[in-house]
Amino acid sequence: MKVGGGAAKRTRESRLTGEGRRGGEVCDNGAVTPRIETERLLLREWREADKQPYALLNADAEVMRHFPSHLSREQSDEMVDRMAAAWEQRGFGLWAAERVDTHQFIGFIGLSVPGWHVDGLTPCVEVGWRLAAHHWGHGFAPEGARAALDFAFQHVGLPGDEVVSFTTIMNLKSQRVMQKIGMTVDRAREFDHPMTPGWDEQRHLVHRIDRPTWQAGVAR
Numbered sequence: 001m002k003v004g005g006g007a008a009k010r011t012r013e014s015r016l017t018g019e020g021r022r023g024g025e026v027c028d029n030g031a032v033t034p035r036i037e038t039e040r041l042l043l044r045e046w047r048e049a050d051k052q053p054y055a056l057l058n059a060d061a062e063v064m065r066h067f068p069s070h071l072s073r074e075q076s077d078e079m080v081d082r083m084a085a086a087w088e089q090r091g092f093g094l095w096a097a098e099r100v101d102t103h104q105f106i107g108f109i110g111l112s113v114p115g116w117h118v119d120g121l122t123p124c125v126e127v128g129w130r131l132a133a134h135h136w137g138h139g140f141a142p143e144g145a146r147a148a149l150d151f152a153f154q155h156v157g158l159p160g161d162e163v164v165s166f167t168t169i170m171n172l173k174s175q176r177v178m179q180k181i182g183m184t185v186d187r188a189r190e191f192d193h194p195m196t197p198g199w200d201e202q203r204h205l206v207h208r209i210d211r212p213t214w215q216a217g218v219a220r
Contacts (some may be wrong), residue, residue: 014038014147033087035093036147037173042145043095043109050096051077053105053132061193062133068199083108090155097144098130106213107131109144111152111163118191121206123159125152126166127175136173140178149181153214166191168201175205182217183207 015037033045035149057063058071071079086093094110109129114122127148129141152163158190165183167174189206196202 014150038147040100040142040190041140041144042098042100046080046096050105051080054080057107057132060133063131066168066201068196108134110148116194121189121191124164125156125158131189141177145181148220149214153211162208164208166204168205170201170206178207182213183209
Protein backbone atom coordinates (compact mmCIF):
# COMPACT_ATOMS: atom_id res chain seq x y z
CA MET A 1 0.00 0.00 0.00
CA LYS A 2 1.33 3.43 -0.90
CA VAL A 3 0.84 5.92 1.94
CA GLY A 4 0.66 9.59 1.10
CA GLY A 5 3.63 10.59 -1.04
CA GLY A 6 5.86 7.87 0.24
CA ALA A 7 5.96 4.31 -0.67
CA ALA A 8 7.12 0.88 -0.04
CA LYS A 9 6.38 -1.00 -3.23
CA ARG A 10 4.24 -4.13 -2.79
CA THR A 11 3.10 -6.79 -5.20
CA ARG A 12 -0.56 -6.12 -4.43
CA GLU A 13 -1.14 -2.46 -5.21
CA SER A 14 -3.60 -0.18 -3.47
CA ARG A 15 -3.16 3.49 -2.77
CA LEU A 16 -4.09 5.26 0.46
CA THR A 17 -4.97 8.89 -0.11
CA GLY A 18 -4.24 10.69 3.14
CA GLU A 19 -3.38 9.04 6.42
CA GLY A 20 -5.73 8.85 9.39
CA ARG A 21 -7.02 12.30 10.32
CA ARG A 22 -4.25 14.19 8.55
CA GLY A 23 -5.75 13.68 5.12
CA GLY A 24 -8.58 12.02 3.25
CA GLU A 25 -12.07 13.27 2.64
CA VAL A 26 -14.64 14.79 4.97
CA CYS A 27 -17.90 12.86 5.41
CA ASP A 28 -21.22 14.68 5.44
CA ASN A 29 -21.15 14.38 9.25
CA GLY A 30 -17.72 16.06 9.47
CA ALA A 31 -15.64 12.94 10.16
CA VAL A 32 -12.42 12.50 8.18
CA THR A 33 -12.09 9.28 6.21
CA PRO A 34 -8.98 8.27 4.25
CA ARG A 35 -9.59 7.07 0.73
CA ILE A 36 -8.13 3.85 -0.64
CA GLU A 37 -7.90 3.18 -4.35
CA THR A 38 -7.49 -0.36 -5.65
CA GLU A 39 -7.41 -1.49 -9.26
CA ARG A 40 -11.21 -1.36 -9.62
CA LEU A 41 -12.57 0.17 -6.42
CA LEU A 42 -12.57 3.42 -4.52
CA LEU A 43 -13.09 2.98 -0.78
CA ARG A 44 -14.26 6.39 0.36
CA GLU A 45 -16.20 8.50 2.84
CA TRP A 46 -19.94 8.10 3.29
CA ARG A 47 -22.26 10.60 1.58
CA GLU A 48 -25.89 11.47 2.08
CA ALA A 49 -26.53 10.25 -1.48
CA ASP A 50 -25.39 6.75 -0.50
CA LYS A 51 -28.37 6.25 1.78
CA GLN A 52 -30.92 5.43 -0.92
CA PRO A 53 -28.89 2.72 -2.73
CA TYR A 54 -27.75 1.33 0.61
CA ALA A 55 -31.37 1.04 1.74
CA LEU A 56 -32.24 -0.83 -1.46
CA LEU A 57 -29.35 -3.22 -0.78
CA ASN A 58 -30.59 -3.85 2.77
CA ALA A 59 -34.09 -4.58 1.50
CA ASP A 60 -32.87 -7.17 -1.03
CA ALA A 61 -33.80 -10.72 -0.01
CA GLU A 62 -30.69 -12.22 -1.64
CA VAL A 63 -28.27 -9.80 0.06
CA MET A 64 -29.96 -10.32 3.44
CA ARG A 65 -30.39 -14.09 3.10
CA HIS A 66 -28.04 -14.80 6.02
CA PHE A 67 -29.29 -12.03 8.32
CA PRO A 68 -32.21 -12.32 10.75
CA SER A 69 -34.25 -9.68 8.89
CA HIS A 70 -34.18 -6.94 6.29
CA LEU A 71 -33.52 -3.36 7.38
CA SER A 72 -36.14 -0.64 7.12
CA ARG A 73 -35.17 2.63 5.44
CA GLU A 74 -34.83 4.26 8.86
CA GLN A 75 -32.64 1.42 10.18
CA SER A 76 -30.48 1.51 7.06
CA ASP A 77 -30.00 5.28 7.25
CA GLU A 78 -29.05 5.03 10.92
CA MET A 79 -26.47 2.40 10.04
CA VAL A 80 -24.87 4.74 7.49
CA ASP A 81 -24.67 7.45 10.14
CA ARG A 82 -23.00 5.02 12.58
CA MET A 83 -20.51 3.82 9.98
CA ALA A 84 -19.54 7.38 9.11
CA ALA A 85 -19.24 8.37 12.78
CA ALA A 86 -16.95 5.39 13.55
CA TRP A 87 -14.13 7.04 11.61
CA GLU A 88 -14.17 10.04 13.96
CA GLN A 89 -14.45 7.82 17.02
CA ARG A 90 -11.79 5.21 16.18
CA GLY A 91 -9.78 6.39 13.19
CA PHE A 92 -10.88 3.35 11.17
CA GLY A 93 -14.13 1.81 10.03
CA LEU A 94 -16.27 0.69 7.11
CA TRP A 95 -15.83 2.51 3.82
CA ALA A 96 -18.45 3.21 1.19
CA ALA A 97 -17.31 1.17 -1.83
CA GLU A 98 -17.53 2.65 -5.32
CA ARG A 99 -16.65 1.12 -8.69
CA VAL A 100 -13.95 3.09 -10.46
CA ASP A 101 -15.29 2.34 -13.95
CA THR A 102 -18.92 3.37 -13.38
CA HIS A 103 -18.66 5.48 -10.18
CA GLN A 104 -21.52 3.39 -8.76
CA PHE A 105 -21.91 2.95 -5.03
CA ILE A 106 -21.96 -0.82 -4.48
CA GLY A 107 -22.01 -1.28 -0.67
CA PHE A 108 -19.48 -1.27 2.14
CA ILE A 109 -16.09 -2.87 2.81
CA GLY A 110 -13.86 -2.31 5.80
CA LEU A 111 -13.20 -2.77 9.49
CA SER A 112 -15.42 -2.78 12.57
CA VAL A 113 -15.37 -3.57 16.28
CA PRO A 114 -18.21 -5.74 17.63
CA GLY A 115 -20.24 -4.03 20.34
CA TRP A 116 -21.05 -7.30 22.10
CA HIS A 117 -18.99 -9.85 24.03
CA VAL A 118 -18.07 -13.46 23.27
CA ASP A 119 -15.42 -15.21 25.37
CA GLY A 120 -12.28 -15.94 23.37
CA LEU A 121 -13.29 -13.68 20.46
CA THR A 122 -13.86 -10.12 21.64
CA PRO A 123 -12.38 -7.57 21.78
CA CYS A 124 -11.40 -7.88 18.14
CA VAL A 125 -11.25 -6.05 14.82
CA GLU A 126 -13.36 -7.59 12.07
CA VAL A 127 -13.03 -7.20 8.31
CA GLY A 128 -16.40 -7.27 6.59
CA TRP A 129 -18.36 -6.37 3.47
CA ARG A 130 -21.90 -6.08 2.15
CA LEU A 131 -22.38 -5.52 -1.58
CA ALA A 132 -25.41 -5.21 -3.83
CA ALA A 133 -26.19 -8.58 -5.41
CA HIS A 134 -25.72 -7.42 -9.01
CA HIS A 135 -22.09 -6.66 -8.19
CA TRP A 136 -21.38 -10.16 -6.86
CA GLY A 137 -19.20 -12.56 -8.80
CA HIS A 138 -16.67 -9.98 -9.99
CA GLY A 139 -14.13 -10.28 -7.17
CA PHE A 140 -14.93 -6.89 -5.66
CA ALA A 141 -15.34 -8.19 -2.09
CA PRO A 142 -11.90 -9.86 -1.87
CA GLU A 143 -10.24 -6.97 -3.70
CA GLY A 144 -11.59 -4.42 -1.25
CA ALA A 145 -11.13 -6.67 1.78
CA ARG A 146 -7.42 -7.17 0.98
CA ALA A 147 -7.00 -3.40 0.96
CA ALA A 148 -8.84 -3.19 4.28
CA LEU A 149 -6.47 -5.80 5.74
CA ASP A 150 -3.47 -3.78 4.53
CA PHE A 151 -4.89 -0.72 6.29
CA ALA A 152 -5.59 -2.71 9.46
CA PHE A 153 -2.11 -4.17 9.83
CA GLN A 154 -0.41 -0.87 8.98
CA HIS A 155 -2.59 1.65 10.83
CA VAL A 156 -4.76 -0.01 13.49
CA GLY A 157 -3.94 -1.33 16.96
CA LEU A 158 -5.16 -4.91 16.68
CA PRO A 159 -6.07 -7.09 19.68
CA GLY A 160 -4.01 -10.27 19.39
CA ASP A 161 -2.26 -8.73 16.34
CA GLU A 162 -4.90 -10.34 14.13
CA VAL A 163 -8.01 -9.52 12.11
CA VAL A 164 -11.05 -11.78 12.23
CA SER A 165 -14.16 -12.25 10.14
CA PHE A 166 -17.26 -14.24 10.97
CA THR A 167 -20.51 -15.26 9.37
CA THR A 168 -23.21 -17.88 9.77
CA ILE A 169 -22.18 -21.47 9.15
CA MET A 170 -24.58 -21.54 6.18
CA ASN A 171 -23.08 -18.48 4.44
CA LEU A 172 -20.64 -20.30 2.18
CA LYS A 173 -20.15 -17.35 -0.19
CA SER A 174 -18.76 -15.12 2.55
CA GLN A 175 -16.62 -17.96 3.84
CA ARG A 176 -15.07 -18.31 0.36
CA VAL A 177 -14.19 -14.61 0.36
CA MET A 178 -12.51 -15.04 3.75
CA GLN A 179 -10.43 -17.87 2.38
CA LYS A 180 -9.51 -15.92 -0.77
CA ILE A 181 -8.01 -13.11 1.32
CA GLY A 182 -5.78 -15.51 3.23
CA MET A 183 -7.88 -16.13 6.33
CA THR A 184 -8.19 -19.57 7.91
CA VAL A 185 -11.05 -21.02 9.90
CA ASP A 186 -10.67 -21.10 13.69
CA ARG A 187 -13.18 -23.73 14.79
CA ALA A 188 -12.21 -23.34 18.44
CA ARG A 189 -13.91 -19.92 18.37
CA GLU A 190 -17.16 -20.98 16.71
CA PHE A 191 -20.00 -19.24 18.60
CA ASP A 192 -23.70 -18.51 18.91
CA HIS A 193 -24.22 -14.84 18.05
CA PRO A 194 -25.45 -13.12 21.22
CA MET A 195 -27.58 -10.62 19.29
CA THR A 196 -29.68 -13.26 17.51
CA PRO A 197 -31.09 -15.64 20.15
CA GLY A 198 -33.42 -18.25 18.72
CA TRP A 199 -32.49 -17.53 15.08
CA ASP A 200 -31.91 -20.71 13.05
CA GLU A 201 -28.58 -19.33 11.75
CA GLN A 202 -27.31 -18.16 15.13
CA ARG A 203 -24.22 -20.39 14.97
CA HIS A 204 -21.25 -18.48 13.49
CA LEU A 205 -17.92 -19.57 12.09
CA VAL A 206 -14.79 -17.46 12.72
CA HIS A 207 -11.90 -16.95 10.30
CA ARG A 208 -8.67 -15.15 11.23
CA ILE A 209 -5.43 -13.83 9.78
CA ASP A 210 -2.38 -12.83 11.85
CA ARG A 211 0.43 -10.46 10.95
CA PRO A 212 2.96 -13.06 9.72
CA THR A 213 0.34 -14.61 7.42
CA TRP A 214 -0.65 -11.18 6.09
CA GLN A 215 2.99 -10.23 5.52
CA ALA A 216 3.66 -13.45 3.66
CA GLY A 217 0.66 -12.83 1.41
CA VAL A 218 1.65 -9.25 0.62
CA ALA A 219 5.17 -10.33 -0.29
CA ARG A 220 4.02 -12.89 -2.86
